[in-house]
Amino acid sequence: xxxxxxxxxxxxxxxxxxxxxxxxxxxxxxxxxxxxxxxxxxxxxxxxxxxxxxxxxxxxxxxxxxxxxxxxxxxxxxxxxxxxxxxxxxxxxxxxxxxxxxxxxxxxxxxxxxxxxxxxxxxxxxxxxxxxxxxxxxxxxxxxxxxxxxxxxxxxxxxxxxxxxxxxxxxxxxxxxxxxxxxxxxxxxxxxxxxxxxxxxxxxxxxxxxxxxxxxxxxxxxxxxxxxxxxxxxxxxxxxxxxxxxxxxxxxxxxxxxxxxxxxxxxxxxxxxxxxxxxxxxxxx
Amino acid sequence: xxxxxxxxxxxxxxxxxxxxxxxxxxxxxxxxxxxxxxxxxxxxxxxxxxxxxxxxxxxxxxxxxxxxxxxxxxxxxxxxxxxxxxxxxxxxxxxxxxxxxxxxxxxxxxxxxxxxxxxxxxxxxxxxxxxxxxxxxxxxxxxxxxxxxxxxxxxxxxxxxxxxxxxxxxxxxxxxxxxxxxxxxxxxxxxxxxxxxxxxxxxxxxxxxxxxxxxxxxxxxxxxxxxxxxxxxxxxxxxxxxxxxxxxxxxxxxxxxxxxxxxxxxxxxxxxxxxxxxxxxxxxx
Numbered sequence: 001x002x003x004x005x006x007x008x009x010x011x012x013x014x015x016x017x018x019x020x021x022x023x024x025x026x027x028x029x030x031x032x033x034x035x036x037x038x039x040x041x042x043x044x045x046x047x048x049x050x051x052x053x054x055x056x057x058x059x060x061x062x063x064x065x066x067x068x069x070x071x072x073x074x075x076x077x078x079x080x081x082x083x084x085x086x087x088x089x090x091x092x093x094x095x096x097x098x099x100x101x102x103x104x105x106x107x108x109x110x111x112x113x114x115x116x117x118x119x120x121x122x123x124x125x126x127x128x129x130x131x132x133x134x135x136x137x138x139x140x141x142x143x144x145x146x147x148x149x150x151x152x153x154x155x156x157x158x159x160x161x162x163x164x165x166x167x168x169x170x171x172x173x174x175x176x177x178x179x180x181x182x183x184x185x186x187x188x189x190x191x192x193x194x195x196x197x198x199x200x201x202x203x204x205x206x207x208x209x210x211x212x213x214x215x216x217x218x219x220x221x222x223x224x225x226x227x228x229x230x231x232x233x234x235x236x237x238x239x240x241x242x243x244x245x246x247x248x249x250x251x252x253x254x255x256x257x258x259x260x261x262x263x264x265x266x267x268x269x270x271x272x273x274x275x276x277x278x279x280x281x282x283x284x285x
Numbered sequence: 286x287x288x289x290x291x292x293x294x295x296x297x298x299x300x301x302x303x304x305x306x307x308x309x310x311x312x313x314x315x316x317x318x319x320x321x322x323x324x325x326x327x328x329x330x331x332x333x334x335x336x337x338x339x340x341x342x343x344x345x346x347x348x349x350x351x352x353x354x355x356x357x358x359x360x361x362x363x364x365x366x367x368x369x370x371x372x373x374x375x376x377x378x379x380x381x382x383x384x385x386x387x388x389x390x391x392x393x394x395x396x397x398x399x400x401x402x403x404x405x406x407x408x409x410x411x412x413x414x415x416x417x418x419x420x421x422x423x424x425x426x427x428x429x430x431x432x433x434x435x436x437x438x439x440x441x442x443x444x445x446x447x448x449x450x451x452x453x454x455x456x457x458x459x460x461x462x463x464x465x466x467x468x469x470x471x472x473x474x475x476x477x478x479x480x481x482x483x484x485x486x487x488x489x490x491x492x493x494x495x496x497x498x499x500x501x502x503x504x505x506x507x508x509x510x511x512x513x514x515x516x517x518x519x520x521x522x523x524x525x526x527x528x529x530x531x532x533x534x535x536x537x538x539x540x541x542x543x544x545x546x547x548x549x550x551x552x553x554x555x556x557x558x559x560x561x562x563x564x565x566x567x568x569x570x
Contacts, residue, residue, distance in 0.1 A: 123498060143498060172498075185486055186499040190506040192542060193478050195561040200538040201470055202564035211568040213408060213428060214471040217509040221475040224502040226565045229558035236546045236554050247543050251536070253485040257477060258532050261521045269521050273514030276480040279487035280511045283496040 002163070006031045006063035007049065008078055009070035010040065012125060013095045015048045015134030017067065020167035022047075023136045033059030043131045056081040063087070065163060068094035072234040075102060079109035086116075091156040093118045093163075097183060097231075098239035099147045099176045115153040118160045120146045121179065122169060123187070127226040140168035147176045184242035188235055189250060192243070194225040195232070287448070291316045291348035292334065293363055294355035295325065297410060298380045300333045300419030302352065305452035307332075308421045318344030328416045341366040348372070350448060353379035357519040360387060364394035371401075376441040378403045382468060382516075383524035384432045384461045400438040403445045405431045406464065407454060408472070412511040425453035432461045469527035473520055474535060477528070479510040480517070 005021065007014040010032040018030045032040050032049035033056060040052025053059035060066050060082050068078055075096070086092060092114065096102050099119045107113055124142040126133070144164040148157045161171045174182075201210050236243060260268040290306065292299040295317040303315045317325050317334035318341060325337025338344035345351050345367050353363055360381070371377060377399065381387050384404045392398055409427040411418070429449040433442045446456045459467075486495050521528060545553040 126502075145498070182491075182495050182498045185489070186495055186503050190482060190503050192546075193482065193539070194506060195558050196539045196542050197475060197478065197535065198565050199557050199561040200535050202560060203538070204470070204534075206467075207564070210467050210471055211564070213430070213467045214568070217411075218471050218475050220505040220508055221479060222565055223505055225561045227558075227562070229555050229562055232558050233551050233554040237549055237551055240546060240549065244543070244547055247539075247546070249489075250482065250485050251539065251543070253488070254478070254481045254532075254536065257481050257484075258529070258536070261477075261525060261532070262529050264522055264525065266518050266522055269518040270514050272484050273480050273512075273517050275487060276484040276510045277512070277514055279492070279496070280483050280507055283499070 001026055001028075002064040002159075003028045004031060004063045004065075005029075005163070006033055006060045006066045008033045008059070008066065008068045008082070010034060010043045010049055010052075010131045011069060012129050012131070012133045012138075013122065014067060014069035015043065015131035016124075016136065016138035017069075017095075017122075017167055018048050019134050019136035020139055021163070024166045026163065026166040031059055031063065039131070046131065048131050048134055057085045059085075060090070061085045061087065063090050065159060066090060066092045068092070068096070071231055072096045072098060072101060072238045075105045076109055079106055083109060089116075091116050091118060091159045093120045093146075093160045095120060095122055096238075097121060097187070097235045098242075099179045100242075101238035103149070103176055113149055113151060115151055116156045118146055118148050118152060118156050119176065120144060120160060120164070121183070122164065123183075124169075127223055127228075129228045129231070137168065139164065142169050144169040144171045145179050146171060146173050147179050148173065149176075180239050180242040181245070184239055184246040185249075188239060188243050189246045191224050191227060191232060192236075192247070193250075194222050198222050198225040286311055286313075287349040287444075288313045289316060289348045289350075290314075290448070291318055291345045291351045293318045293344070293351065293353045293367070295319060295328045295334055295337075295416045296354060297414050297416070297418045297423075298407065299352060299354035300328065300416035301409075301421065301423035302354075302380075302407075302449075302452055303333050304419050304421035305424055306448070309451045311448065311451040316344055316348065324416070331416065333416050333419055342370045345375070346370045346372065348375050350444060351375060351377045353377070353381070356516055357381045357383060357386060357523045360390045361394055364391055368394060374401075376401050376403060376444045378405045378431075378445045380405060380407055381523075382406060382472070382520050383527075384464045385527075386523035388434070388461055398434055398436060400436055401441045403431055403433050403437060403441050404461065405429060405445060405449070406468070407449065408468075409454075412508055412513075414513045414516070422453065424449065427454050429454040429456045430464050431456060431458050432464050433458065434461075465524050465527040466530070469524055469531040470534075473524060473528050474531045476509050476512060476517060477521070477532070478535075479507050483507050483510040 005027045122144045290312045407429045
C-alpha cells in the first residue's frame with residue numbers, strides 16, 4: 001500500500017493500472033497529470049483517478065510513485081517538468097514500449113540515470129487507446145518487464161515490482177538491451193507486418209473488395225493494424241536500431257520462404273511450416 | 286433437400302459441412318469416402334457421417350452432390366477414381382483453397398472441364414484439422430466462393446449454392462483467376478507471414494525466451510502459424526504464381542516501411558500506419 005501514485009498520461013495503460021490498484025486498495029490517492037484539464041476531469045468522473053492536475057508540481061510533488069505513461073516522444077519534456085518537483089524518496093517508473101530511449105532521455109535531462117528511476121514496460125494492451133478503454137484486469141497474469149541499471153536503487157525496484165504485482169502482473173527483470181531486442185522481435189515486428197499487410201492490400205486497385213473475401217485468420221492477423229499510428233511511429237523511431245535488426249532478420253527468412261515457393265520446394269516448405277507450428281503449439285498461450 | 290451427399294475427405298471442412306447439413310435436415314444420407322476405414326467408422330460413430338466407404342464406386346455412385354474436401358495434391362487421383370462412377374446428373378464440387386489448379390487437374394483427367402464440376406471454396410476454417418474438430422456452425426455467415434466457367438451447367442451451380450446456403454453460408458460467384466489472386470493476398474500471404482515470423486523467432490538462439498515475452502498481439506498474429514504444414518505446402522505449390530506475386534508486392538511495400546524506419550521518417554510512418562488503421566477499422570468484421 002502506498003500513499004500517492006501519480007500517473008502522467010491517463011490513457012489505456014495508465015488508466016487500467018489506476019483501476020487495478022483501486023480495486024486492490026493499493027493507493028490512498030491516485031493523481032492523474034496531463035495537459036488536458038477537460039479529459040482529466042472526465043477521467044475523475046469516470047472513477048479512474050481521484051484527482052487531475054495540469055500543474056506538474058501539484059501533480060507529482062507528494063507522490064510516492066510516479067508512472068510516466070505518455071507517448072515516448074515527450075519523455076524528455078516530462079522529465080524536464082518533473083525534475084525539480086519529485087521528492088527525495090519518490091520512485092519514478094514508466095510504461096514505454098522501448099527502454100533504451102528512456103535511459104538516454106533521462107541521462108540527458110538529469111545528467112545521469114537517477115537511482116530512483118526504474119524503467120518498466122507492461123506487456124499488455126490492445127488496439128484501443130484513451131482512458132475510456134481502461135479495464136481493471138488488463139494486467140492480470142500479464143508480464144511487466146523492469147530494466148533497472150546497476151546503479152538503480154534496489155528498494156525503488158522493489159516498490160515498482162510490488163505495485164505491478166498488486167495489479168495482478170508477473171514482474172520480470174532484464175537488461176535494457178535485451179528488452180528492446182526481444183520486444184522488437186515479438187511485438188514491434190508483428191505490428192509492422194500487420195500494418196504493412198493491410199496497407200499493401202488497401203493500396204491495391206481492388207483493395208476494398210479484397211477485404212470482403214478475407215477470412216477469420218486475416219481478421220486476427222490484422223487486428224493489431226488498428227493500433228494508434230502516432231504511438232507506433234514513436235516506437236519505430238525510439239527503438240529504431242532493434243527494429244531494423246529484427247526486420248533485416250525477418251526479411252532474410254521470408255525471402256528464403258519465398259524462394260522455396262518459387263522453386264516449388266515442397267520439402268523445404270514442410271520443414272519451415274512444421275518448425276513454426278511446433279514452436280507455436282509449444283507456446284499456445 | 287437432396288438425397289445423397291458424398292464427401293471425399295472427412296476432415297474439419299467436410300465434417301463441418303456434414304454436421305451443418307444434418308442440422309438443417311438437408312440430406313437423406315451423407316456418405317464419407319476415404320482411404321482410412323477406421324477413421325471413417327469413427328466419424329460415423331461420432332454422428333458426422335451416416336456411412337463410410339473406402340470404395341469409390343460405392344461411395345459416389347448414387348450421390349447427388351460429391352464434395353471433394355481432400356488436400357489439393359491428391360485431386361488428380363480423386364478425379365481419376367470417381368471419373369467412371371459419377372452418375373450423369375450428379376454435381377461435383379470441392380472445397381480447395383486454390384481454384385486454378387483444380388480446373389487444370391480436372392481438364393487433365395476428364396479431357397475438358399466437366400459441365401457438372403463447380404469449383405468452390407468455403408472461406409472458413411481454423412488452425413485445427415481432422416473430423417474431430419468439426420463444428421456445425423463453421424459456415425454460418427461465412428463466405429463460400431464458387432468459380433464456375435462459362436461452360437459450367439447453371440443448374441449445377443444452383444445446386445451447390447443451395448447446399449452451402451443450407452449450411453448458413455453466403456455464396457459469391459467469381460472467376461478462378463480473381464479468386465486465386467484475392468485469396469493469395471488475404472489468406473495465403475498472412476499465413477506465410479505468420480509461419481515466417483514464428484519460424485524466424487524459433488530459430489534464434491534465445492527463441493524460447495522470446496516467446497515468453499510475447500504479448501497478446503503476437504498470440505493473435507501467430508495463431509494461424511499452428512495450421513497444418515502439409516495443407517499449406519499444397520496451397521503454396523498449387524497457387525504458386527498468385528502467391529509469388531502477392532509476396533513480391535508485399536516485400537516491396539515492407540521494404541518501403543523498413544526504409545522509413547531506417548531513415549527516421551516519422552511523417553511517412555504515420556501516413557502508412559494511418560492508412561492501414563483506416564482500412565482495418567472500416568473492415569472491422
